Amino acid sequence: MAIDTPSIEKRSKKDKKEKKDKKSKSLPTELETIVPTESEQITPASGSDDSKASKKKSKKRKHADVETEAPNEDQMVVDSEPALEPTEKKKKKKKMEHEDGQDTAIETTDKKEKKKEKKRKEKEGKAVDTKKQNGDKKKSSEDAGPSQVGTAPASSPAEIAAFLTKNNITIHVPSSSSPVKPFLTFAQLPIPESLRTFSANFKEPSPVQACTWPPALEGKDVVGIAETGSGKTLAFGVPALTRLISSPPPPPSKSNPTITTLVLAPTRELAIQTHEALEGLGQQFGIASVAVFGGVPKEGQVKMLKNLHKANSKLVTRIIVGTPGRILDLMSEGACDLSGVDFLVLDEADRMLDKGFENDIRKIISNTKPQAERQTLMFSATWPEAVRKLASTFQNDPIRVTVGSDDLTANSHVEQVVEVLDDSRGKDSRLLKHLRAIGHKKISTDADARILVFALYKAEASRVESMLRREGYAVGALHGDLSQNNRLQALEEFKSGKTGLLVATDVAARGLDIPNVGTVINYTFPLTIEDYIHRIGRTGRGGNFGKSITFFTGENQERGLAGELSRVLNDSGFSCPDLKKFPMTIKKKEHGSYGAFFRDDIPVTTRKKIVF
Structure with a gap:
């Protein structure tokens, strides 16, 4: 056989x-x-x-x-x-x-194929639909990364065109990018469902959010130009957290820095506010943030940053928010390692340049990942030549979204009232009269009746605060002569409504998100028209309406700003006939170092790569 x-x-x-x-x-x-x-x-x-x-x-x-x-x-x-x-x-x-x-x-091959198919389906089932296998339990892998698409269909071209026209939005797209399709609803956002909880208190995305989210979530560089109070923190916060959620960090160690996201802000208060917003959203994903700023001893910040890899908490610090000066100090001491930063945000870029932080910013950015490996987002209220140069130096073909105008304009939701006074000594009586007219309570206040009073100098702010206390008002103060703890306490009590009246210098004029400010009173007119616009921008935020009252005496620097103030009022649909007693000429802007000889009309030239 x-x-x-x-x-x-x-x-x-x-x-x-x-x-x-x-x-x-x-x-x-x-x-x-x-x-x-x-x-x-x-x-x-x-x-x-x-x-x-x-x-x-x-x-x-x-x-x-x-x-x-x-x-x-x-x-x-x-x-x-x-x-x-x-x-x-x-x-x-x-x-x-x-x-x-x-x-x-053939039968054996079929069995093998069936086994492979069964295993593949089991793996997909665990990642895609754990709810079906485990009843009503939440999916453990639901938030492992961002969704590929939103839960709602994209808006039609007609809807997008109407939205852009209504909000006066201009989107500049380089030839290397495809057209931007704004997210007109939160449901269109391709983000983890748990991260979408931030939208619970909002009806719809703000214009700057709707237009900057699409390119930012695709990993592209973005420039956002919008007025204060337009929701810029979430405009960069949501893409930052989405990126972090989708890329788990390596085990913390000295050789593996966990800091991959850096946010630069011009003031301590804005840095703290941004830090709290990002940490509040990131905690459920095990993502922590740290804020570093001046005005407090840096020894504690040095120790904290050096021991990040030793932390036993379930949270991993992956975000650092700070002012340029303090971050540069910590870098020089070897406490702040930015070599792993691949997501960079410059918030209030024009303000940082105004404060003389340009060289610090350039040194800090040079210590992050190379430009080709880094996503850079820049947000500003204006688009001056200095900001343009910064963008051309550190960004790769950015998409620029402008809400309104490239020039600074007043918030259209703020009613502007200007009172021309012949004598500055009448300011106290006029202030008390307005407080009584608004119905401000001396002991406590309703959330929508908060009043923010701006003074020009620290000594003036302190004097006005003392005067209001003598009149029986519950008032707080926010200026540079106060310790950082006292400043934070005053700001927190004002936000929570414990004190409904706050006297501040321009330190609170930009970036700070103070909810439910019904009225802004300019006790003394600021040094520039830009500061005036930022001051009144503390009210009328988030689509709400507010009111500003400005005392104008024409003394000192005020006389030369009458023409610009009149123009801002006219552009917003308001007027003040009494301003015409002052010269209506508008002076050309002068550079802080070069004066009237500085030229800002020279076009920006792109850098050229020299190959040897």
């Missing part, structure tokens, strides 16, 4: 594979199949005595071969006749092997 050796080997290997899956045992990688020789070929039981003797010899020889080799229970013996009478155990084993061997190669 002839035996087809290749088919035996083929069936043997398949049988071994199936047994290996069933028993989950580690078997030798190479299975050997014993093929009988001619002297070992099986013959019928009715054969001669010689055949029986030869069978005994072959059996002995086979046992000897097995003993010399490593034992392998998967070795296969073909048995087609009952001439050999092994034990019952061997009979069952051979019978099973014989029956298994009857399957065709």
Whole structure:
């Protein structure tokens, strides 16, 4: 009887594979199949005595071969006749092997494919729909990364065009990018569902959010130009957290810095506010933020930053928010490692440049990841030449979104009232009169009746605060002569409504998100028209309406700003005839260092790469 050796080997290997899956045992990688020789070929039981003797010899020889080799229970013996009478155990084993061997190669392949398909579906099921497998339990992997698409369909071209026209939005798209399709609803955002909770207190995205989110979530560089109070913190905060959620950090160590997101802000108060907003959103994902700023001893900040890799908390610090001066100090001491930063935000960029932080900003950015490996977002209230140069230096083909005008304009939701006074000594009585007219309570105040009073100098702010206290008002103060703890306490009490009246210098004029400010009173006019616009921008935020009252005496620097103030009022639909007693000329802006000789009309030239 002839035996087809290749088919035996083929069936043997398949049988071994199936047994290996069933028993989950580690078997030798190479299975050997014993093929009988001619002297070992099986013959019928009715054969001669010689055949029986030869069978005994072959059996002995086979046992000897097995003993010399490593034992392998998967070795296969073909048995087609009952001439050999092994034990019952061997009979069952051979019978099973014989029956298994009857399957065709196609059937075995089908089984393997079914197993692979089953495993693949199980893996996909765990990642995609854990709720179906575990009842009403939440998906554990739901927030492992950002969704690919939002839960709502994209807006139509007609809806987008109407939205852009209504909000006076201009989007400048470089040739290397595709057109921007704004997210007109929060449901269109392709972000983890748990992160979408931030939108609970908002009806719809603000114009700057709707237009900057699409390119920012795609990893592109963005410039956002919008007035104060337009929601710029969330405009960069949501893309930053989405990026962090989708890329888990390496285990914290000195060689693996966990800080990958850096936000630069011009003031301490704005840095703290941004830090609190980002940390509040990131905690549920194990993401923590740290704020560093001047005005407090830096020893504590140095110790905290150096020990980030030793933290045992479930939160991993991945975001640093701070003022340029303090961050540069910490870098020089080796406490702040920015080598892993691949997401950079410059908030209130024009204000930082006004404060002389340009060189600090450039040094800080040079210590982050290379420009090609870093996403950079820049937000500003204006688009002057200095900001343009900064963008051209550190950004890759940015998409620029302008809400309104590139020039600074007043918030259209703020009613502007200007009172021209002949004598500055009448300011106190006019202030008290307005407080009584507004209905401000002396002990406490309703949330929508908060009043922010701006003074020009620290000494003036302190004097006005003392005067109001003597009149029985619950008032706080915010200026540079106060310690950082006192400033934070005053700001927190004003935000919470414990004190409904706050006297501040221009330190609170920009960036700070103080909710429910109903009225802004300019006790003394600021040094620039830009500061005036930022001051009154503390009210009328988030789509609400507010009111500003400004005392104007024409003394000192005020006289030369009458023309610009009149222009701002006219552009906003308001007027003050009494301002016409002052010169209406508008002076050309002068540079802080170069005066009237500075030119800002020279176009920005892009950098050229020199190859040797």
